[in-house]
Amino acid sequence: MFAYLAKRVIQAVAVMFVISLIAFAIQGNLGDPLRELVGQSVSEEVRQQLRDEMGLNDSFVTQYLRFAGNALQGDLGTSYFFKEPALDVILKKLPATLELVFGATLIIVGFSVPLGVYTAIKPDSILSRIIMGLSIVGISIPVFLTAILMIFVFSVEYGWFPSYGRGDTVHVWGYWETNFATADGWLHIILPSIALASIMLPLFVRLIRAEMMEVLQSEYVKYAKAKGINPWRIYFVHALKNTLLPVITVGGVQIGTMVAYTILTETVFQWPGMGFMFLEAVNRVDTPLIVAYLIVVGFIFVVTNTIVDLIYGLVNPTVNIARMGA
Amino acid sequence: MSLLSVRDLTVKFAMRDQTVTALNGISFDLAKGERLGIVGESGAGKSITGFSLMNLLSRPGYIDTGKILFEGEDVVQMNDKRLRNLRGNRMAMIFQDPMVTLNPVLTIGQQMIETLMAHRKLSHEEARQIAIVKLREVYIPSPEERLEQYPHELSGGMRQRIIIAIALLLDPQLIIADEPTTALDVTIQADIMELMLELCQSNQVGLILITHDLGVVSQMTERTLVMYAGRIIESGRTREIINDPQHPYTQGLINALPQQTVPGQRLKQIPGNMPGLASIPAGCAFNPRCKYATDLCRSRVPEAVHYGGVEVACHEVQRLNSDEDRQEARA
Numbered sequence: 001m002f003a004y005l006a007k008r009v010i011q012a013v014a015v016m017f018v019i020s021l022i023a024f025a026i027q028g029n030l031g032d033p034l035r036e037l038v039g040q041s042v043s044e045e046v047r048q049q050l051r052d053e054m055g056l057n058d059s060f061v062t063q064y065l066r067f068a069g070n071a072l073q074g075d076l077g078t079s080y081f082f083k084e085p086a087l088d089v090i091l092k093k094l095p096a097t098l099e100l101v102f103g104a105t106l107i108i109v110g111f112s113v114p115l116g117v118y119t120a121i122k123p124d125s126i127l128s129r130i131i132m133g134l135s136i137v138g139i140s141i142p143v144f145l146t147a148i149l150m151i152f153v154f155s156v157e158y159g160w161f162p163s164y165g166r167g168d169t170v171h172v173w174g175y176w177e178t179n180f181a182t183a184d185g186w187l188h189i190i191l192p193s194i195a196l197a198s199i200m201l202p203l204f205v206r207l208i209r210a211e212m213m214e215v216l217q218s219e220y221v222k223y224a225k226a227k228g229i230n231p232w233r234i235y236f237v238h239a240l241k242n243t244l245l246p247v248i249t250v251g252g253v254q255i256g257t258m259v260a261y262t263i264l265t266e267t268v269f270q271w272p273g274m275g276f277m278f279l280e281a282v283n284r285v286d287t288p289l290i291v292a293y294l295i296v297v298g299f300i301f302v303v304t305n306t307i308v309d310l311i312y313g314l315v316n317p318t319v320n321i322a323r324m325g326a
Numbered sequence: 327m328s329l330l331s332v333r334d335l336t337v338k339f340a341m342r343d344q345t346v347t348a349l350n351g352i353s354f355d356l357a358k359g360e361r362l363g364i365v366g367e368s369g370a371g372k373s374i375t376g377f378s379l380m381n382l383l384s385r386p387g388y389i390d391t392g393k394i395l396f397e398g399e400d401v402v403q404m405n406d407k408r409l410r411n412l413r414g415n416r417m418a419m420i421f422q423d424p425m426v427t428l429n430p431v432l433t434i435g436q437q438m439i440e441t442l443m444a445h446r447k448l449s450h451e452e453a454r455q456i457a458i459v460k461l462r463e464v465y466i467p468s469p470e471e472r473l474e475q476y477p478h479e480l481s482g483g484m485r486q487r488i489i490i491a492i493a494l495l496l497d498p499q500l501i502i503a504d505e506p507t508t509a510l511d512v513t514i515q516a517d518i519m520e521l522m523l524e525l526c527q528s529n530q531v532g533l534i535l536i537t538h539d540l541g542v543v544s545q546m547t548e549r550t551l552v553m554y555a556g557r558i559i560e561s562g563r564t565r566e567i568i569n570d571p572q573h574p575y576t577q578g579l580i581n582a583l584p585q586q587t588v589p590g591q592r593l594k595q596i597p598g599n600m601p602g603l604a605s606i607p608a609g610c611a612f613n614p615r616c617k618y619a620t621d622l623c624r625s626r627v628p629e630a631v632h633y634g635g636v637e638v639a640c641h642e643v644q645r646l647n648s649d650e651d652r653q654e655a656r657a
Contacts, residue, residue, distance in 0.1 A: 135593060220427060220428060227418075227444065228412070228413035228440070228445060229444050237432070238432070243433045245431075316431065
């Protein structure tokens with residue numbers, strides 16, 4: 001178990017190293033930082049002096065090592081716009097984004113399993129054909145379009161749901177505010193969660209359906225039938241457990257991807273999360289904030305994938321984590 | 327009354343552009359506690375016969391016509407609930423490849439106990455105790471520990487023993503074993519067969535053994551059916567069929583055994599291949615591979631006739647019996 005964990009952590013560190021290299025390279029190529037810091041009236045001499053002081057004339061390696069050293073201590077630079085440490089700015093926005101991703105994940109898990117299983121068991125029924133047809137539509141329509149359509153129908157026409165913002169939030173601890181404590185908070189998170197789930201949900205329905213249909217053809221399902229086992233037990237114990245093994249692996253990657261997708265959803269719904277913040281940072285050429293965002297999202301990716309791999313090992317009896325890597 | 331009575335069973339497969347016949351009017355009987363072998367090449371319809379008996383054909387296969395009377399009740403007409411009650415309970419099946427038969431994510435115990443609880447009102451603990459007893463019967467060491475293990479932790483031979491134990495869990499009247507040792511090591515094959523024979527005899531369980539191994543059939547069974555292209559072409563007591571086969575196909579099968587050839591010489595194989603289901607020749611399906619074939623063989627399907635102690639479906643059985651080659655082969 002320990003050896004496996006250690007191996008995974010080393011892999012994660014390697015991935016983070018590459019991400020930090022990319023992020024740092026972007027920083028160096030997004031224009032002259034001095035232009036953002038000082039006005040046009042500053043003379044070239046002073047600029048050179050400032051460059052020396054800030055170490056901008058050092059070699060790439062020296063600069064990167066300084067950057068990485070600071071990053072390891074939690075210093076990802078200072079946002080030009082907020083005049084605050086970039087990491088603090090992002091961490092303040094993180095809860096909103098994570099809650100949105102959580103809401104979307106609930107929808108995806110809650111609907112993809114029953115729909116995927118149903119369409120696999122009854123592939124020829126009319127309902128299955130409708131679900132599969134809708135799933136194609138869902139995958140094809142971009143998130144921002146789905147979001148705008150939903151705002152138009154449910155907020156403007158019917159007025160059931162608010163169209164922007166987080167609504168009433170409640171402080172839980174630190175700066176973590178939650179949507180899930182008030183009715184108004186729930187109302188505000190529903191549309192953005194659906195919009196965010198609109199691409200992944202059909203993807204998962206199709207994935208679960210395809211895996212399940214394959215599993216239903218397997219010898220062990222046939223054997224379970226030959227033993228006279230109840231069909232519900234065959235579907236949900238014998239088949240589903242085997243179906244979910246590959247789905248878990250894909251799912252972990254997709255949760256990471258969803259954090260990135262929040263950029264679109266948050267922008268349309270004016271959701272005060274880090275995706276919305278990122279877009280604003282790009283508009284303001286707030287380089288430290290952009291770099292910090294890339295590193296934080298990369299970190300979330302790496303952490304979720306590592307956790308998913310560990311869960312996979314726990315669920316799949318043929319993977320023995322205790323003995324792996326030994 | 328016989329335990330199992332199959333009458334004119336026809337199984338078809340609905341393919342995209344045509345419907346092919348996989349079993350063509352099969353009839354046979356099995357007495358209580360009797361052991362029957364079904365032999366033939368791959369594609370002859372042996373496994374399909376086995377699955378049909380449990381009404382377990384998966385699409386696109388279906389039973390077209392015929393009756394399968396098991397303890398007087400027609401399996402073909404049973405509803406899902408009756409079928410579930412039959413499967414695993416009164417009629418059990420042993421699959422070909424133990425490596426893929428057991429569910430990889432469920433423990434041996436879960437897979438045994440669920441079978442018991444699907445058919446009997448038992449507590450979990452009672453079911454566990456029965457499972458342990460049955461594992462002992464198939465000579466599995468420390469059965470309590472095995473119950474907690476997953477299939478991948480056990481060898482192929484061990485898994486097939488467990489599958490045999492599952493087949494015996496509910497004391498069925500009939501066990502259908504579909505090539506139960508094909509996927510196993512040669513050294514383990516004999517052990518498994520011996521175990522099955524012992525258990526069937528001591529428990530008075532009927533056995534249908536589907537195999538292409540004539541040696542196994544001769545040791546295990548009392549009666550044998552020889553199948554070719556979806557029909558039974560020869561049937562009778564196993565001893566008669568092995569020692570004095572009447573159908574040219576059965577003769578070919580037995581002559582092809584390595585024991586029938588002087589070491590160093592080529593094996594005497596039957597020329598050609600079994601026809602595909604979509605292209606079964608007119609008349610006797612074996613006629614293109616048969617050196618005795620006549621015009622009659624190429625136009626009419628032979629009826630089964632009683633000859634030399636067996637039932638055989640061959641037009642030329644008399645002529646062939648006086649053939650010189652044949653006499654030579656027998657000598």
